[in-house]
Amino acid sequence: MEHSILNIIGFISILIILVVVNFILKTKHPIASSIKYLILGPVGLLITNIFSIYTGISCPINTISLGVSALLGIPGIGSLAILNTLFA
DSSP states (O other): OHHHHHHHHHHHHHHHHHHHHHHHTTOSSHHHHHHHHHHHHHHHHHHHHHTHHHHOOOOOOSHHHHHHHHHHOHHHHHHHHHHHHHHO
């Protein structure tokens, strides 16, 4: 129960960070684009793990990797894959 509350607080803080960055960059719809990036990162991580059978590149799905992929998106997934390859 304690971890789920921390996960929720973490994702809300990531959403707030993305909204603030989009306000600073003056995007047309900052909240909608923040939610879009918050969803596309973990979906990209899931797709990477689905195709890991064919590519050999995989990233474990845990709280940290979900947070990195939600905050950084596709470049974050690439960074996770490179770090996993180097240190595994």
